[in-house]
């Protein structure tokens with residue numbers, strides 16, 4: 001049933017009920033009023049009839065009394081006269097059927113009509129007559145059945161009195177109650193269709209009774225009709241009574257004043273209230289007609305009102321299925337319009353917020369999908385949701401883990417329980433619990449993760465818990481690696497200075513506790529710089545790696561070998577009993593290095609120098625012990641290398657001296673305590689000076705001249721060589737140009753370039769700037785670079801060489817033959833000159849190997865069209881050998897020691913003038 005029908009029905013029922021109840025109330029009131037009116041009418045009618053009957057009785061009694069008063073004593077004694085008199089009175093006593101006069105002794109004196117034998121009859125048995133004698137007043141007898149007519153009769157008796165008031169007789173008139181002139185008219189009188197009148201005595205004897213009742217029978221026995229019983233008891237009025245035949249009657253009763261009889265009007269209730277029933281029928285008809293009318297009107301009204309509601313319903317249905325469709329009916333501005341507007345406002349708001357929440361949900365889902373952090377949501381400890389990252393991290397699919405506990409990603413139940421306990425106590429605070437711990441992937445792999453756990457709703461744990469898991473295994477590994485790198489040497493993997501010192505400090509603390517001894521050794525690779533400079537760092541690195549491996553192989557697990565830096569290794573022997581133990585280990589280490597290192601198919605002989613310091617003998621703290629081991633190592637080097645030395649107090653003096661040298665060097669740079677000496681390079685053919693080498697000299701204010709062999713290494717170690725080298729370069733160029741300006745021939749000056757200086761990124765620019773600054777033609781400058789620098793395969797070095805060559809300066813390889821030059825590589829270098837190291841020249845005459853090397857180098861240089869200069873030529877034999885070997889140019893004490901500028905100039909000029917003179 002639709003709303004319209006329901007509403008119509010409801011409204012109709014309501015209206016009909018209201019109208020009907022109004023009608024019923026009105027009907028009730030009308031009925032009540034009608035019934036009362038009918039009852040009152042009937043009562044009034046009965047009262048009227050009662051008065052009429054009473055009037056008739058009174059008329060009869062009055063007539064009797066008038067006749068009686070006209071009789072005298074004499075008349076009563078004369079029967080004939082009396083009868084005659086009575087006959088005469090017949091006119092006035094026509095109301096009576098018979099008249100009888102009785103004496104006070106209650107003997108019939110006369111009668112009319114006269115009946116034979118009645119005179120003298122004793123009537124003392126008649127109570128009403130006795131009552132007349134007793135009261136002296138008129139008396140009406142009880143009804144009785146007439147002897148002749150059989151009809152109900154009644155006798156009325158009045159006293160006959162003498163003038164003195166003495167009772168002289170009684171005049172009685174009897175009459176038929178049902179005679180038309182008395183009550184007969186009443187019994188004949190119609191009362192409605194089925195109504196009738198009744199008159200009964202107080203003894204319930206029927207005098208007048210409808211419904212074919214026999215006169216003088218009991219009208220209604222006591223108890224059969226309460227209303228009648230009440231009337232007998234004196235009540236007068238109208239009531240509804242049920243007859244003994246079950247019929248309901250409207251009854252009105254009145255007691256006759258003259259006789260005490262009960263007069264009643266009885267009418268069937270349905271007839272009496274027919275008007276009421278008509279009124280009700282009318283009301284019902286009215287109600288029925290009204291109901292139909294109301295129903296019809298309501299249905300029409302509902303149709304009008306609900307038509308828009310139905311349209312609203314359709315719009316609502318469409319709004320749900322097509323939220324974007326805003327094409328809606330116009331609902332006007334009444335209540336329905338307001339409802340529709342309010343609804344659609346709410347609906348639109350809802351749809352908008354639903355759309356936004358869908359968008360947010362989509363965004364959240366995208367974030368969850370894209371988030372590289374694993375996210376799991378649990379409720380009551382069971383997984384309800386996972387993101388792809390979680391699946392990826394743990395290797396479980398969402399389907400597998402859905403509904404499961406997180407025990408699956410833990411090692412075992414105990415592990416899971418422990419985590420749960422942490423989570424439970426952690427998130428109670430409402431904050432995010434963060435922990436780093438290991439989880440287990442599906443494949444069984446354990447990994448480090450950082451987990452963030454918190455309740456979705458801080459107020460309600462039942463809403464679930466979210467766990468974010470970040471796989472930090474890589475980060476952990478990186479941290480491990482960083483920590484390792486921070487504490488280890490990246491090349492050899494050995495502990496670096498930091499970690500080594502840490503272990504040293506701990507080992508010293510341990511030794512102090514147990515009152516034991518330990519040994520600290522510093523090992524420095526002999527001439528490692530040579531390897532580095534000549535074969536390049538990559539070879540040097542490989543050598544260091546092999547050395548590290550070998551040292552480790554001969555030490556105990558409890559010992560530590562570290563690489564503090566460069567070509568230095570540090571060895572910590574935490575438990576030694578005596579100096580011999582340390583000596584034994586040092587010897588083992590040196591022995592393990594005896595075998596040549598093989599790098600890129602090259603066999604490289606490596607030796608080392610070891611310095612040993614013992615705790616507590618040589619130092620109570622790490623710093624002192626380290627300094628002393630270092631001093632011992634330098635001592636070992638000074639002692640000829642490839643050996644070990646225990647620290648002795650005096651060794652510190654050398655270290656001290658070295659430190660002082662460094663400070664003095666800094667000071668010298670500031671105070672320009674340097675000068676250049678120049679050594680000529682001569683043509684082997686005619687010994688003419690074709691060039692000269694600038695060699696730096698240091699005039700120490702206190703110590704006098706200090707050899708470059710002493711301070712150049714310190715300058716290189718401290719980096720001061722860069723500043724010093726720049727000064728040398730500048731000064732050499734300036735001097736060369738000055739000599740040229742002074743008329744000396746323009747020949748190149750050779751300047752030694754330290755590897756560190758060369759590797760400065762701006763070196764070529766520095767050279768260009770110096771040339772520009774001094775004005776020296778580039779071809780008058782030759783840069784001497786060591787073999788190692790040249791061979792270093794770093795692309796940057798080659799680029800620097802090319803840029804230098806592009807400037808127009810000459811390049812030479814110094815100390816050639818001491819390194820490990822690759823000839824193939826040599827070919828690619830933009831060089832002009834090879835300088836044969838003086839070590840080969842020194843014994844060239846006696847040492848066939850040196851001679852062979854020199855011959856080879858000269859051949860190589862000639863083949864490559866390079867100039868070749870032999871260094872350290874001190875005697876004629878060497879000179880001849882070199883000339884014979886084809887060495888184009890020579891340098892050495894044989895020709896000249898390095899000379900101060902002025903001396904060199906004189907020497908040069910002399911040479912020039914000698915040459916001119918010789919010509």
Ligand SMILES: Nc1nc2c(ncn2[C@@H]2O[C@H](COP(=O)(O)O[C@H]3[C@@H](O)[C@H](n4cnc5c(=O)[nH]c(N)nc54)O[C@@H]3COP(=O)(O)O)[C@@H](O)[C@H]2O)c(=O)[nH]1
Nearest residue numbers: 695696708709712728752753754814872873874892893898
């Ligand atoms: N980076 C720089 N290094 C420089 C500079 N000046 C010098 N040096 C280097 O110092 C080392 C020692 O130099 P020095 O004491 O000057 O010795 C040089 C010559 O005096 C010496 N020499 C020359 N002829 C002979 C000889 O016949 N016999 C002999 N015993 N020694 C001789 O040789 C040294 C020159 O060597 P080299 O440079 O390889 O040509 C030395 O390594 C210098 O390089 C500087 O300004 N910068």
